[in-house]
Amino acid sequence: MAHLIGQLIFLVLLCTAGFFFTRRIGQIRKNIKLGRDVDRSDRKGERWATMARVAMGQSKMVVRPVAGIMHLVIYAGFILINIEVLEILIDGLFGTHRVFAPYLGEFYDVLIGLFEWLALGVLVACVVFLARRNLLPIARFRSPEMKGWPKNDANIILVVEVLLMFAFLSMNAADGIAQARGLDHYIAAGSFPVSQWLQPLYAGLSDAGVVAVERGAWWFHIVGILSFLVYVPYSKHFHIFLAFPNTWYSDLTPAGQLDNMAAVKKEVDLMMSGDPFAAPAEPAGDTPAEPASFGAKDVQDLTWKQLMEAYSCTECGRCTSVCPANATGKLLSPRKVMMDTRDRVEEVGRAINAAGGDWGQGDGKSLLGDYISEEELWACTSCQACVEACPINISPMGIILDMRRSLIMEDSKAPEPITAMFNNVENNGAPWAFPAADRGKWTDELANES
Amino acid sequence: MALTVPTLAEMNARGESPEVLFWVGCAGSFDDRAKRITKAIARILHAAEVPFAVLGAEESCTGDPAKRAGNEFLFQMQAAQNIAVLNGYGVKRIVTGCPHCFNTLKNEYPELGGEYEVMHHTQFIQQLIADGRLKVADGQPFKGKRITFHDPCYLGRGNGEYEAPRAALAALDADLVEMRRCKKNGLCCGAGGAQMFKDAEKGNREVNHERTDDVLATGAKVVATGCPFCNTMMTDGVKNAEREGDIVVKDIAELIAEAADLL
Numbered sequence: 001m002a003h004l005i006g007q008l009i010f011l012v013l014l015c016t017a018g019f020f021f022t023r024r025i026g027q028i029r030k031n032i033k034l035g036r037d038v039d040r041s042d043r044k045g046e047r048w049a050t051m052a053r054v055a056m057g058q059s060k061m062v063v064r065p066v067a068g069i070m071h072l073v074i075y076a077g078f079i080l081i082n083i084e085v086l087e088i089l090i091d092g093l094f095g096t097h098r099v100f101a102p103y104l105g106e107f108y109d110v111l112i113g114l115f116e117w118l119a120l121g122v123l124v125a126c127v128v129f130l131a132r133r134n135l136l137p138i139a140r141f142r143s144p145e146m147k148g149w150p151k152n153d154a155n156i157i158l159v160v161e162v163l164l165m166f167a168f169l170s171m172n173a174a175d176g177i178a179q180a181r182g183l184d185h186y187i188a189a190g191s192f193p194v195s196q197w198l199q200p201l202y203a204g205l206s207d208a209g210v211v212a213v214e215r216g217a218w219w220f221h222i223v224g225i226l227s228f229l230v231y232v233p234y235s236k237h238f239h240i241f242l243a244f245p246n247t248w249y250s251d252l253t254p255a256g257q258l259d260n261m262a263a264v265k266k267e268v269d270l271m272m273s274g275d276p277f278a279a280p281a282e283p284a285g286d287t288p289a290e291p292a293s294f295g296a297k298d299v300q301d302l303t304w305k306q307l308m309e310a311y312s313c314t315e316c317g318r319c320t321s322v323c324p325a326n327a328t329g330k331l332l333s334p335r336k337v338m339m340d341t342r343d344r345v346e347e348v349g350r351a352i353n354a355a356g357g358d359w360g361q362g363d364g365k366s367l368l369g370d371y372i373s374e375e376e377l378w379a380c381t382s383c384q385a386c387v388e389a390c391p392i393n394i395s396p397m398g399i400i401l402d403m404r405r406s407l408i409m410e411d412s413k414a415p416e417p418i419t420a421m422f423n424n425v426e427n428n429g430a431p432w433a434f435p436a437a438d439r440g441k442w443t444d445e446l447a448n449e450s
Numbered sequence: 451m452a453l454t455v456p457t458l459a460e461m462n463a464r465g466e467s468p469e470v471l472f473w474v475g476c477a478g479s480f481d482d483r484a485k486r487i488t489k490a491i492a493r494i495l496h497a498a499e500v501p502f503a504v505l506g507a508e509e510s511c512t513g514d515p516a517k518r519a520g521n522e523f524l525f526q527m528q529a530a531q532n533i534a535v536l537n538g539y540g541v542k543r544i545v546t547g548c549p550h551c552f553n554t555l556k557n558e559y560p561e562l563g564g565e566y567e568v569m570h571h572t573q574f575i576q577q578l579i580a581d582g583r584l585k586v587a588d589g590q591p592f593k594g595k596r597i598t599f600h601d602p603c604y605l606g607r608g609n610g611e612y613e614a615p616r617a618a619l620a621a622l623d624a625d626l627v628e629m630r631r632c633k634k635n636g637l638c639c640g641a642g643g644a645q646m647f648k649d650a651e652k653g654n655r656e657v658n659h660e661r662t663d664d665v666l667a668t669g670a671k672v673v674a675t676g677c678p679f680c681n682t683m684m685t686d687g688v689k690n691a692e693r694e695g696d697i698v699v700k701d702i703a704e705l706i707a708e709a710a711d712l713l
Contacts, residue, residue, distance in 0.1 A: 256608020257557035261522045265562065268526040272534075295520065324638040324661075329654030379651040382518045382643030383603040388634055401643075404520030418519050421647040425524055429510030430476040431647055439479045440506035443455040446489050 003095045010092035010222075017226035024233040028311055031349040035304035040249040047248045050393070055247040060391040064318070067132075070125035074161070077122035078240065081168070084115050088222050101189035112190035116172060120194045123165040126158045133158070140317030145336040150236065150315055157237050160228060167221040173198035174214035183207055186214075239314035243392045246312040249305050250393040255384045258401060263294065295405025298366040299345040300359075302399060309394040310342035319386035319396055325379035332379035334386035334396030340371035341399060368403050377403050378415060453496050457506040458539050468503040470495075470574070471541050473555065475548035476511050477678035483685070484547075484678035490707040491547050491571050497712050498583040502545070508535050512554040519644035526562065529554075533564035543567045545574045547703075549605040549677045550642075556609070570605055572615040572676045572702050579621050579706075586709045592622040597705075598629055598670035600661070600684060601636035602677035615676050618702055622709050624672075629664040637661050639683035646679050662687030665697070673699040 062068035319334035513528030640657025
C-alpha cells in the first residue's frame with residue numbers, strides 16, 4: 001500500500017513538472033516566433049556538422065581550457081547521468097528498484113561506477129565554478145549587468161547541481177549498505193567506487209535509518225531534477241536545450257558579411273531603373289510583405305533566430321570580455337545586449353498574453369531606448385570578436401547593427417560626424433570631403449617620383 | 451623609378467584588359483599616409499609584371515562605413531553604382547588595398563549583382579612571392595628584425611584569412627612574433643564599424659592605446675598592418691606611447707616593397 005501511494009505521488013509530481021515545463025516551452029516558442037522570418041533551412045549537411053562540432057563537441061568552449069574542460073565534465077555528467085534518471089523514472093512509476101540491473105548484468109556495475117565518477121566530477125566542477133564566480137576577481141562575472149537576479153540565477157543552478165550530485169551519491173552509499181546487510185528489496189547491483197567513501201556517514205544507522213537515507217536521497221534527487229526541469233526554462237540555464245538548435249541555425253556566411261536588406265534593394269533597383277516617375281511596384285503575391293520599419297527598434301523587428309539567441313545565451317560573458325569597447329570602459333557590453341533582448345521579448349510576450357493575444361499599439365516601450373541606449377550602440381567597432389567568442393555562435397553584433405539601422409533609417413539619429421560621413425559618401429563618393437576627381441592624384445605623384 | 455598606372459578606361463581604349471583591377475579604396479586614394487601604401491602596392495604589381503589598372507575617378511566608396519553605421523540605403527546606392535561600373539568593364543578579378551573594401555566587394559556585392567574574384571593585397575602579394583613572380587632579396591633590410599602583425603578584423607575574423615599575410619612576412623626572414631591577442635583573438639584597432647569617422651564613446655581608454663600595449667609587450671620594432679585604418683590607429687597608438695622613435699608601423703606592402711628594393 002505504501003508503495004502504491006509512493007507511486008501515485010511520483011506520478012502526480014511527474015505530470016505536474018511535465019505540465020509546467022511544456023507550458024513554459026510553448027510560451028518561449030511563441031515569443032521566439034514574434035521575430036521576423038529568416039530562412040535558415042539551407043546547407044543542411046553543414047548545419048548538422050556545425051551543431052555536432054560546436055554544441056556537442058564544445059569546440060569553442062575549450063578555447064579557454066580551465067572553464068572549458070570543467071564545463072565538459074558537467075555536460076558529460078548531465079547527458080550520461082540522465083540514463084540513470086531514466087531508471088529512476090521507471091522505478092518511481094512501477095515501484096521497482098534498479099530495474100535495469102538484471103538486464104545489464106555486469107555492465108550495470110560499470111555504468112553505475114562511471115556515473116559515480118562523473119557525479120564526483122560534476123560536484124567538483126560546480127564547487128570550482130562557485131568559487132570562480134564569487135571569490136575570484138574575474139571581471140566578466142562582476143559586470144554591472146550581472147548584479148541581482150543574473151548572479152543569483154547562476155549560483156542557484158550551481159548549488160542545486162551540487163546538492164543533486166550529493167543526493168545521488170548518498171543514495172548509492174545507503175543502497176550499498178542496505179545491499180551488504182541483505183535488506184529486503186535491495187538487490188545486489190551496481191558498484192560504488194565513489195559513494196563508498198560516504199558510507200561511514202550512514203553506517204552507524206539502523207536498518208530503518210539506512211532505508212530512510214536511501215529513500216530520502218532518492219526522492220530528493222528526483223524531485224530536485226523535476227524542479228530543475230521547471231526552473232531551467234525560466235533561467236539563463238536554458239542553454240542546455242537551446243544550444244543545439246541555436247548552433248544548427250547558425251549564420252553560415254563569413255562573419256564579416258552583413259545581410260543586404262531586401263526591402264532596400266527593391267527601392268534602390270527602382271531608382272536605378274531610370275524612370276523616376278515609376279510607380280512603386282505592387283507587392284506581388286509571392287514576395288514577403290514590406291517590413292513595417294527599417295532596422296530593429298523592438299524585438300519584433302529582429303529575426304526569430306536573434307530571439308532564439310537571446311533565449312540561448314547563458315550569460316557567460318566571453319563576448320563582453322573580448323569586446324574592445326567594453327575593455328576600454330565604454331558602456332557597451334554584448335552580453336547585456338542579449339540579456340536585454342530576452343528581458344524585452346519576455347515583457348512583450350507577457351503583455352500580449354495579458355491583452356488576450358493582441359499587441360495593438362504596444363506598451364509605449366521598445367528595446368531601443370528603454371533597454372539599449374544609443375551610446376551603447378555607437379561604441380561598437382563591428383570587430384566580430386563577440387561573435388567569435390560565443391561558445392554557441394550567438395551574434396550580439398547582429399542585433400547592434402540592426403538597431404543602428406533603425407536609428408538611421410527610421411529616426412535619422414546619428415552622431416554629427418557620422419551624418420557628415422554619410423553626406424561625403426553621397427556627394428563625393430568618399431567618407432571625407434575630397435572631390436572624386438582627385439582620386440587618381442597618387443598616380444600622378446607616382447609618375448613623377450624618381 | 452617613375453611608374454605609370456593606367457585607368458581601366460585608358461586600358462580599355464587601347465583594347466587591352468588587365469589581369470587584375472586594383473581597387474584602391476578611399477583611404478588609399480586620399481589619405482597621405484595611406485597613399486604611400488597604395489604606391490607600394492602599385493610598385494609591387496609593376497615589379498611582378500602584373501598587368502593592372504585602377505578605376506581612378508570612376509571608383510567610389512564601397513559603402514562599407516555607411517552600411518556599418520546603419521545607412522543601408524546609402525550602402526546599396528553606392529553598391530549599385532560601383533557594380534554598374536565594374537560590370538560595364540567586365541571586371542573579373544579585383545585586388546583591394548583595404549580589408550573593408552575586400553569584405554564588402556567579396557561578400558556583400560554578389561547578391562546585388564556584382565560577382566568577382568576578390569583578393570586582399572596581402573593575399574595577392576603572398577601569391578606573387580610563392581609563384582616566383584616577385585623576388586624579395588634575402589629579406590634585407592628586415593633580416594632578424596622583430597616584427598609583429600596586427601590582424602585586421604575584416605581580413606581575419608571576418609573572412610578567416612590569418613595565414614597569407616604571415617606567409618608574405620615570412621619572406622622577410624624577420625623574427626616574426628605574435629601579440630598576446632592575435633588571429634581569431636586579435637584585438638580591434640578601434641577604427642571599424644565607422645568609428646574612424648567619429649570620436650569614441652565615453653570610456654576610460656582609447657582602443658588603439660590598449661592595442662599598443664600588446665605591441666609593446668612583444669618588443670617588436672615593426673608593426674605590420676594590412677589595413678589603412680589600422681595603420682592610422684596603430685601609428686597614433688605608438689605616438690601616444692612616445693615610442694615613434696624606435697617602433698615603426700608599416701603595411702605589409704610597404705615592407706615587401708622595401709625588401710624588394712622597389713621604394
